[in-house]
Amino acid sequence: xxxxxxxxxxxxxxxxxxxxxxxxxxxxxxxxxxxxxxxxxxxxxxxxxxxxxxxxxxxxxxxxxxxxxxxxxx
Amino acid sequence: xxxxxxxxxxxxxxxxxxxxxxxxxxxxxxxxxxxxxxxxxxxxxxxxxxxxxxxxxxxxxxxxxxxxxxxxxxxxxxxxxxxxxxxxxxxxxxxxxxxxxxxxxxxxxxxxxxxxxxxxxxxxxxxxxxxxxxxxxxxxxxxxxxxxxxxxxxxxxxxxxxxxxxxxxxxxxxxxxxxxxxxxxxxxxxxxxxxxxxxxxxxxxxxxxxxxxxxxxxxxxxxxxxxxxxxxxxxxxxxxxxxxxxxxxxxxxxxxxxxxxxxxxxxxxxxxxxxxxxxxxxxxxxxxxxxxxxxxxxxxxxxxxxxxxxxxxxxxxxxxxxxxxxxxxxxxxxxxxxxxxxxxxxxxxxxxxxxxxxxxxxxxxxxxxxxxxxxxxxxxxxxxxxxxxxxxxxxxxxxxxxxxxxxxxxxxxxxxxxxxxxxxxxxxxxxxxxxxxxxxxxxxxxxxxxxxxxxxxxxxxxxxxxxxxxxxxxxxxxxxxxxxxxxxxxxxxxxxxxxxxxxxxxxxxxxxxxxxxxxxxxxxxxxxxxxxxxxxxxxxxxxxxxxxxxxxxxxxxxxxxxxxxxxxxxxxxxxxxxxxxxxxxxxxxxxxxxxxxxxxxxxxxxxxxxxxx
Numbered sequence: 001x002x003x004x005x006x007x008x009x010x011x012x013x014x015x016x017x018x019x020x021x022x023x024x025x026x027x028x029x030x031x032x033x034x035x036x037x038x039x040x041x042x043x044x045x046x047x048x049x050x051x052x053x054x055x056x057x058x059x060x061x062x063x064x065x066x067x068x069x070x071x072x073x074x
Numbered sequence: 075x076x077x078x079x080x081x082x083x084x085x086x087x088x089x090x091x092x093x094x095x096x097x098x099x100x101x102x103x104x105x106x107x108x109x110x111x112x113x114x115x116x117x118x119x120x121x122x123x124x125x126x127x128x129x130x131x132x133x134x135x136x137x138x139x140x141x142x143x144x145x146x147x148x149x150x151x152x153x154x155x156x157x158x159x160x161x162x163x164x165x166x167x168x169x170x171x172x173x174x175x176x177x178x179x180x181x182x183x184x185x186x187x188x189x190x191x192x193x194x195x196x197x198x199x200x201x202x203x204x205x206x207x208x209x210x211x212x213x214x215x216x217x218x219x220x221x222x223x224x225x226x227x228x229x230x231x232x233x234x235x236x237x238x239x240x241x242x243x244x245x246x247x248x249x250x251x252x253x254x255x256x257x258x259x260x261x262x263x264x265x266x267x268x269x270x271x272x273x274x275x276x277x278x279x280x281x282x283x284x285x286x287x288x289x290x291x292x293x294x295x296x297x298x299x300x301x302x303x304x305x306x307x308x309x310x311x312x313x314x315x316x317x318x319x320x321x322x323x324x325x326x327x328x329x330x331x332x333x334x335x336x337x338x339x340x341x342x343x344x345x346x347x348x349x350x351x352x353x354x355x356x357x358x359x360x361x362x363x364x365x366x367x368x369x370x371x372x373x374x375x376x377x378x379x380x381x382x383x384x385x386x387x388x389x390x391x392x393x394x395x396x397x398x399x400x401x402x403x404x405x406x407x408x409x410x411x412x413x414x415x416x417x418x419x420x421x422x423x424x425x426x427x428x429x430x431x432x433x434x435x436x437x438x439x440x441x442x443x444x445x446x447x448x449x450x451x452x453x454x455x456x457x458x459x460x461x462x463x464x465x466x467x468x469x470x471x472x473x474x475x476x477x478x479x480x481x482x483x484x485x486x487x488x489x490x491x492x493x494x495x496x497x498x499x500x501x502x503x504x505x506x507x508x509x510x511x512x513x514x515x516x517x518x519x520x521x522x523x524x525x526x527x528x529x530x531x532x533x534x535x536x537x538x539x540x541x542x543x544x545x546x547x548x549x550x551x552x553x554x555x556x557x558x559x560x561x562x563x564x565x566x567x568x569x570x571x572x573x574x575x576x577x578x579x580x581x582x583x584x585x586x587x588x589x590x591x592x593x594x595x596x597x598x599x600x601x602x603x604x605x606x607x608x609x610x611x612x613x614x615x616x617x618x619x620x621x622x623x624x625x626x627x628x629x630x631x632x633x634x635x636x637x638x639x640x641x642x643x644x645x646x647x648x649x650x651x652x653x654x655x656x657x658x659x660x661x662x663x664x665x666x667x668x669x670x671x672x673x674x675x676x677x678x679x680x681x682x683x684x685x686x687x
Contacts, residue, residue, distance in 0.1 A: 009349040010332075010341045041328040045554050047353070050653060052556030068350045069341050070332045071550050072587060 001025060001061040003032075010069045011038060023059070030055040032065065044070030084108040087605070089116075089195035092220045094209060096297050097136070097201035101220045106196075111607070111615035112622075116145040116195070117579035118178040118540070119619035121161035124198070125176045126626055126682050133165035133174040133289075134259070134296045140199040142189070142250075142302065145581025149190030150602035151311040153321045154392055154583035158186035158250070158269070160290040163630075165263040166452065166502050167288055167521045171631030175520060176623065177288030177540050180578055183269040184390040188248040188304035193218035199299055208240070208301040212247075225300040230254065233268025233291075233447040234280035236301050241275050247305035248275075250285075253447020256295035258494025263501045264452035265291030268444075272390055279412040280441070281399060283389070286449035287541040288522065316601040323594050325393050329587020333396040335386035342375060343386070343396045344418035347550075349374055351527075354553055354654045358427040358526050360478050361462035362517050366651030370426040378416070378433045383409045394585050400437055413437040414444070422526035423454025428461060429478025439484060446492025448500075451541070455523035456503040457487050459516050472510065473498065514642040520632055525549070529640045530649055533658055533666055536638040537567050539623040540575070544584070547574030558657040564669040575623075576616035590616050621674060622681040629682060638667055 005021045007014075015036065023032055029046050033055075045068040046053045059065060085107040093102045112119035121141040130138045140162045147155040159180045167175035192213045197220065199209070206225040211218065228236045233253035240249050249270040256265030266286035274281040285291075294300070311317070324330055334340025348370060351357045357370045371377065378384070383403050388395040398417070402410035414420075414437035424439035425431065443450050461478045464471040473496065476483035490496030498506055503523050507516030517524040519535045525542050527549040529535055534548030543549040548571040551557060557566070576590030577583065580599070588594050591609040599605050599612075628634060640658065648656045 008353060009346045010336060010339070013336060014339070042331070044332075045350070066353065068353060069346060070328070071347050071350050071554060072332055072344075 003059050003062065004064045005032070005036065006064060006066040008066065008068050011042065011067055014038065026058060028056050028058055029053060029065070032059070033067065038067065042069055043067050084110050084114050087114045089113075089120075090193055090218065091196045091198065092194055092211075092218065093198045093200060094220055094222070095200050096203040096207065096222070096299060099222050103218070110618075111611060112579065112619045114146065114605070115579040115612070115615055116143060116148075116581065117157070117159045117180070118161055118575065118623070119579040119615065120196070121159060121178060122176055122619065122623055122626065125161060125163065126622065130163045131173055133163045133168075133293060136201040138163045138174075138293065140290065140293050140297060140299065141196065142199070143196040144186055144190045145579055146603045146605070147598060148186045148581030149309070149311075150581075151313045151317050151321075151391075152582065152598045152602045153324045154182070154389070154394065154586055155581050155602070156182050156184060156186040156390055156392075157578070157581045157583060158189055158285075159578065160267050160285050162290060162293045164288040164290075165259070165292050165296075168504070169520070169627070169631035170633055170637060173630040175630050175632065176626045177290065178578060179267065179285035179287045179290045179540070181267065181269045181283040181285040182389040182392075182583055183248065183271040183274075183283040185248040185250050185269045185304055186581070187390060188306050191306035191309040192304055193306075194220075197302075199297055202296060203298040206298050206300050208303060209299060210244075210303045210305065212305040213307065228300045229257065232280075232445040233266070234274070234282055234445060237268065237270045237274065237282065238278060240301060240303055241270070244303050244305050246307070247303050249301055249303055251301035251447075252291040252294050253445065253492065254494070255446050255448045255492045255500065256291035257300070258492070258500070259292040259295035261494040261497035261500055262448070262491060263289045263292050264449045265289055265295055266447050266449045267291045267294065268447050273387055280444060281387070281397070281412065281415065282444065284444070284449070286451065287544065289449070289452075291447055311602065314601060316597065320594060320598045320601060321393065324586050327588055327594060330394045330585055332587070333394050333585045335395050336375065337386065343398045345375055345398055345416055345421065347418045348422065351553055355651050356528050356531055356553060356654060358422050358528060360429050361427060361458035361515060362524070362528055363462075363649060364528070364651050369431055372431040373421060373425050373433060373436065381433055382413060382437075384416075385409075389583075392583075394583075396585055400433075414440040416440075419526050420450040420454065423450060423458070427454060427458045427526065428484055430481055430484065431479075435481045439481075439488060442485060442488045442492070446488070448492055451525050452502055452523040453488065453491060453499070455517050456499050456506060457484060459503045459507060460487065460499065462515055463510055463512060466512075514646065517641055519640065520627070520637055528652065529644050530652055530656070530658060531654055533563055533640065533663060534567050534571050535640060536663070536667065537572070537624070537670060539620065539627060540578075544578070545575050545620075547571045552654050556655065558655040560662065560665055560669065563666055564673070567666075567670050568673045572620040573613065573616055575620050576612065579616060579619060617677075618681060621678045624674060625678040625682050634671060635664075635667060639663060
């Protein structure tokens with residue numbers, strides 16, 4: 001199935017801003033991040049269709065997965 | 075500080091104090107045994123115990139000290155171990171009863187190292203001088219020496235100007251100075267302490283660091299103490315294999331990665347927060363009221379890079395390299411003069427939150443604030459209130475009538491605040507909004523202006539004891555994790571959030587990025603300070619220190635309901651443009667307060683000295 005992946009800040013500078021991505025029906029977020037070639041420790045926040053999601057969640061056809069780097073500081 | 079093993083005997087650790095009577099010029103040295111682990115760890119953990127012994131009704135009173143101290147790891151070879159702390163009762167943070175709140179403020183640079191290497195752990199500046207002076211702290215043949223010197227030649231100089239003038243006299247020293255804002259202490263309560271860096275002294279460019287929060291620079295100004303010189307030989311601790319491993323782990327653990335240079339695969343410093351928060355339209359805009367548009371994207375790094383040359387630089391021997399210094403580009407494309415340092419707080423609070431989106435103009439506003447020696451958070455947030463008020467009341471505007479985006483008029487406000495001609499601004503947003511009669515959109519909690527994270531996303535601000543995001547680590551929890559239940563927020567505030575302050579005891583920078591009880595911290599204390607302290611003991615000491623600060627707030631008259639709250643606009647007029655969950659209501663805050671106090675209050679008993687003892 002196809003999903004859309006959006007990357008932000010340092011992650012998009014590593015890879016791309018936005019891309020359509022093919023994945024299996026039972027792929028979990030953690031697996032998708034790995035397929036993208038991103039280090040899990042670099043990803044701080046995952047959103048699926050704008051809502052916070054966990055590493056073990058699965059996605060559905062047409063979902064928009066947004067990956068944000070770790071944030072912090074002041 | 076003597077290096078001995080500790081465990082259950084904190085008194086075995088002794089620190090070197092000098093008490094300076096600014097009125098008489100006398101100095102008194104003492105070897106002080108530690109009372110508890112908070113004393114041992116240092117920073118505000120120690121200074122707040124001194125402040126707790128005093129009954130201070132007015133910040134500007136001779137009895138209110140300025141306490142300069144270090145943390146246990148300051149001056150060691152542990153990466154970022156260079157923090158120094160300035161503590162006192164704040165002219166800015168004030169309870170409804172009019173009594174001042176205790177504060178500390180901290181910064182890096184190389185001043186903390188040099189201070190520690192004089193042989194001193196703590197200097198208490200008492201009373202006030204009748205003439206401008208600076209304090210010279212130096213190592214002598216028989217131990218540290220302290221001397222007060224006339225500072226007439228420094229009067230009127232910027233903080234950076236004072237530093238460079240003193241550098242001519244003391245080329246082997248580092249410096250902490252106040253700017254014109256601190257000198258105008260009567261009309262300016264947000265004066266910062268400006269601290270020198272190696273880069274600054276070598277280049278002559280104003281690459282200072284700042285202990286900004288709470289007006290500690292203004293308190294120095296009240297005391298007529300214009301600068302502190304720390305003169306000592308470099309005493310770089312030998313980097314043992316164990317210390318090397320700790321430093322490697324600081325860089326590799328992931329906690330600090332977000333602050334490391336973008337060119338090396340890091341997050342690019344706090345600047346990156348702007349792009350991440352924009353995903354939720356949660357970047358402060360026009361006085362903390364995002365419009366759901368893309369205005370702030372003009373301050374994204376990619377955009378700024380088109381106009382400026384960005385250099386990532388570092389504090390003394392720090393591999394995190396979090397500074398993003400912007401330089402103008404010459405016509406031939408080469409690097410020109412320094413424009414400003416772009417950290418998240420000043421970038422937003424002098425940029426989008428004032429409706430200013432052109433990077434060059436933002437640079438200029440930051441630069442002006444820095445040179446005048448003010449806290450960027452307090453000034454930026456107070457000015458955004460002025461602009462908001464003026465937009466709401468064009469018929470009777472405040473000051474020069476500046477509104478959002480009005481760059482020229484904003485520069486006038488900054489200059490006037492720093493030079494002492496606009497006390498209405500420079501005494502902070504709490505007083506200004508009360509005088510103006512509109513407090514709902516004055517972005518402060520307990521008199522301290524909010525940093526560049528929306529209060530709509532952080533009820534934890536209520537329980538910050540020394541600035542919204544540096545003393546309660548919940549400011550990004552909603553954006554990071556989406557958590558918004560009472561249980562989650564109670565848990566966050568009463569456990570992990572408060573431990574944020576631990577770094578302001580031990581002498582390291584928060585950008586190390588791991589929890590205060592982490593194995594890296596335990597190993598750092600063991601290898602660099604020679605003290606074996608279990609993780610649980612560290613956490614317990616930090617918790618006590620935080621709770622002592624909270625107890626001190628109540629003793630100074632902060633009302634446990636009315637003043638532990640957020641700007642009422644957050645509850646009464648939620649911003650529909652922010653795409654994060656909207657959960658902060660008056661009822662939510664009431665219940666959260668009740669739950670948090672029920673956890674904290676029993677633990678706060680006995681943490682303050684009993685009167686007369």
